[in-house]
Amino acid sequence: MMNDDFENNVLRTEHLPQIHIEEFEKLPIRYRNIRWATCGFVALVVLLIFAALMVAGIVLEPEAMDFKLFVFPTILWMCVFGAWGLSEWFGFDRRGYLTRSRDLSYRSGWLFHSITTVPFNRIQHSEVTQGPVAKRFKVCTLKLYTAGSSGANLQIGGLDEDVAKQLRQMIEERNES
Amino acid sequence: MNPESFADPQRQHPMGLVGYFVKNLYGLVKGFWPVAAGLVLSSEVFNYASWVGFGLLLLVGVSAFIEYRYFKFHLTKEALVVHSGWVQKERMVIPFERIQAVHLHQSAWHQALGLCGLKVDTAGSGGSELDFAALNKQEALNLRALLTGGARERVNPEQPLAESVEQDEQEPIMQLDTRKLFKVGLTQNHLRNGLIAFGAFFTLLEPLERWWGAWIESLPEWTLLLFAFTWVLLIVPAIILFVFLAVLVSVVSAFIQYFRFRADIQGADLSIESGLFRRNEFRIPLSKIQMLDWKSSWLRRKLSLETLQIHQARAQVSGGSQALGITIPGIEVEQSNQIIKAVFPKWNPSVVDRFQPDSYLRYRLFLFALLPLLPIGLILGMGWLFWIFASFWVAFRWVTTQRKFEGYRVTTDGVGVMIESGWWFKRRTLLQWHQLQRVSFHQNRMIEPRGLAHIVLHSAAGSRSIRFIKESDAKRIMDFAAYRIESHVGSWM
Numbered sequence: 001m002m003n004d005d006f007e008n009n010v011l012r013t014e015h016l017p018q019i020h021i022e023e024f025e026k027l028p029i030r031y032r033n034i035r036w037a038t039c040g041f042v043a044l045v046v047l048l049i050f051a052a053l054m055v056a057g058i059v060l061e062p063e064a065m066d067f068k069l070f071v072f073p074t075i076l077w078m079c080v081f082g083a084w085g086l087s088e089w090f091g092f093d094r095r096g097y098l099t100r101s102r103d104l105s106y107r108s109g110w111l112f113h114s115i116t117t118v119p120f121n122r123i124q125h126s127e128v129t130q131g132p133v134a135k136r137f138k139v140c141t142l143k144l145y146t147a148g149s150s151g152a153n154l155q156i157g158g159l160d161e162d163v164a165k166q167l168r169q170m171i172e173e174r175n176e177s
Numbered sequence: 178m179n180p181e182s183f184a185d186p187q188r189q190h191p192m193g194l195v196g197y198f199v200k201n202l203y204g205l206v207k208g209f210w211p212v213a214a215g216l217v218l219s220s221e222v223f224n225y226a227s228w229v230g231f232g233l234l235l236l237v238g239v240s241a242f243i244e245y246r247y248f249k250f251h252l253t254k255e256a257l258v259v260h261s262g263w264v265q266k267e268r269m270v271i272p273f274e275r276i277q278a279v280h281l282h283q284s285a286w287h288q289a290l291g292l293c294g295l296k297v298d299t300a301g302s303g304g305s306e307l308d309f310a311a312l313n314k315q316e317a318l319n320l321r322a323l324l325t326g327g328a329r330e331r332v333n334p335e336q337p338l339a340e341s342v343e344q345d346e347q348e349p350i351m352q353l354d355t356r357k358l359f360k361v362g363l364t365q366n367h368l369r370n371g372l373i374a375f376g377a378f379f380t381l382l383e384p385l386e387r388w389w390g391a392w393i394e395s396l397p398e399w400t401l402l403l404f405a406f407t408w409v410l411l412i413v414p415a416i417i418l419f420v421f422l423a424v425l426v427s428v429v430s431a432f433i434q435y436f437r438f439r440a441d442i443q444g445a446d447l448s449i450e451s452g453l454f455r456r457n458e459f460r461i462p463l464s465k466i467q468m469l470d471w472k473s474s475w476l477r478r479k480l481s482l483e484t485l486q487i488h489q490a491r492a493q494v495s496g497g498s499q500a501l502g503i504t505i506p507g508i509e510v511e512q513s514n515q516i517i518k519a520v521f522p523k524w525n526p527s528v529v530d531r532f533q534p535d536s537y538l539r540y541r542l543f544l545f546a547l548l549p550l551l552p553i554g555l556i557l558g559m560g561w562l563f564w565i566f567a568s569f570w571v572a573f574r575w576v577t578t579q580r581k582f583e584g585y586r587v588t589t590d591g592v593g594v595m596i597e598s599g600w601w602f603k604r605r606t607l608l609q610w611h612q613l614q615r616v617s618f619h620q621n622r623m624i625e626p627r628g629l630a631h632i633v634l635h636s637a638a639g640s641r642s643i644r645f646i647k648e649s650d651a652k653r654i655m656d657f658a659a660y661r662i663e664s665h666v667g668s669w670m
Contacts (some may be wrong), residue, residue: 013530013653014653017659018656019652019659102659102663103659111621111622112619112621113619113620114617114619115618116617116618117615117616117617117655117658118614118615119615119659119662119663121663121665122613122615122669146614146615146635147490148467148491148635148637148639153614153615154615
């Protein structure tokens with residue numbers, strides 16, 4: 001018995017659906033503000049702890065204090081938070097997600113950047129989380145879990161609440177169908 | 178076999194109590210033996226040793242009793258249900274379709290009493306999800322048959338474990354006889370085994386310092402003086418002794434671990450049996466296998482042997498190395514091909530596409546190989562001896578890094594992907610595109626201007642990278658992987 005619908009066409013990899021960087025959707029600008037605020041807050045806390053230790057040293061052991069003691073931690077602080085700041089400055093525009101009919105991709109990173117694609121038919125479960133700061137700014141994180149891992153395999157932070165819910169609903173619908 | 182016999186909650190065989198007692202005692206000794214040895218040697222505690230020992234045995238006995246008493250299991254139509262715990266009660270439901278594999282094991286005391294231990298692996302666990310300490314052998318075989326998909330096998334409890342499953346007349350895929358076992362032992366990592374033996378010896382020595390210290394003090398003074406002047410002469414015999422003991426440890430451990438090793442395809446399962454004192458029988462459904470991983474050293478390849486690791490889906494535990502993997506040592510090419518044919522029947526080694534890393538990796542490997550010269554030069558000074566050593570090192574590392582670079586190779590037939598790497602220690606991994614869970618593309622500021630990228634293929638059994646390939650190839654692989662995963666109809670395991 002022959003099946004007239006049967007096809008076995010040549011499939012070339014260049015004809016497969018491709019991921020185009022320009023199609024990625026950007027994250028809301030208020031998420032950038034949260035990230036900047038986090039970076040600034042952590043830098044300030046570390047600076048204050050360092051300053052408190054230095055003041056304590058000057059008060060308690062003034063003869064043991066030396067200018068060199070200030071130099072190394074200050075350079076380290078500048079390097080760490082300088083790199084963090086640069087990655088936020090240049091890296092935010094690289095962050096984005098792309099939803100296609102069968103998968104979800106996420107792009108991130110500046111010095112080290114990556115694109116991860118998770119097909120809907122491999123998602124075991126999904127989760128939307130929101131901390132108190134994120135709640136204030138009305139953004140949340142979508143977490144996707146696939147098999148073979150104990151943690152979330154893809155986390156998209158800074159999504160609009162509505163977008164995150166829509167994405168999650170769409171993933172569940174695709175998985176059920 | 179009657180599924181109804183497991184319908185009511187039931188305990189394990191009463192000898193399971195012994196199993197738990199031995200397991201807990203072993204855990205206690207393993208965790209605290211240096212402390213215990215130190216305490217025993219202190220005279221204050223030594224006087225109360227019998228009381229302390231009795232107290233600890235009582236504690237272990239009570240915990241084993243509680244563990245046994247409150248562990249009950251039964252089968253429903255769709256799942257294995259286990260109740261456990263006394264203070265903190267736990268109810269675990271493992272649906273049959275989530276079960277990756279069921280393994281049987283028989284220690285010497287199990288064999289003497291006609292019992293079996295049984296382990297259940299699921300994709301959600303890093304190790305075994307569930308461990309039955311002791312079941313009647315017939316009961317264990319029936320339970321395994323029910324858990325792994327019904328009456329695929331007829332079992333005879335009178336036969337030893339290795340022969341208890343239905344055997345076809347045909348030869349197994351592979352067996353390890355004494356000669357092959359010896360080869361496997363000889364080609365193990367002797368340095369690692371020697372260092373482990375060395376470490377164990379000195380760890381044992383430390384708590385006994387009071388005794389051997391007294392022995393050394395009792396030696397006549399001239400022996401110590403003689404040793405002080407002649408210890409240099411003992412270096413070569415010590416090295417020879419270390420190598421001999423390391424090889425001996427390797428061979429003995431190979432015999433203990435892989436004695437009467439047998440790998441076979443039993444219906445839709447891959448069955449592996451081995452062990453001298455403790456017989457293990459692993460049985461993995463072929464459809465659950467996610468990845469095949471071959472490793473070999475130069476010596477092992479000279480004997481036409483490789484080690485094959487078979488990986489199932491797992492939850493990655495911290496450290497990532499404790500996979501639900503089963504090892505086949507000393508496998509030959511033909512036997513490997515038989516396993517590939519059974520596990521990934523559509524894999525066709527006639528290559529459709531082939532990827533190799535860019536030359537950038539060649540120079541990068543070489544540069545990193547030269548880095549040890551920097552601290553050596555700084556510590557020992559850059560005299561003529563250093564420059565002679567450095568020129569030899571540069572020539573040697575140029576050759577080795579060339580070989581290593583040439584060892585990187587990725588081939589795909591559209592169904593599977595084979596990733597090869599290494600030179601002295603070679604590794605090759607075979608995965609199927611449709612079984613992947615996700616795929617990621619990576620670049621950094623060093624390789625992006627050169628138009629290079631890495632691809633990471635994430636399977637349920639772990640991840641494998643394809644590094645330093647052309648960006649266009651990386652994108653092609655990513656699109657192809659997504660296409661293969663998304664167009665696949667049916668289960669991926």
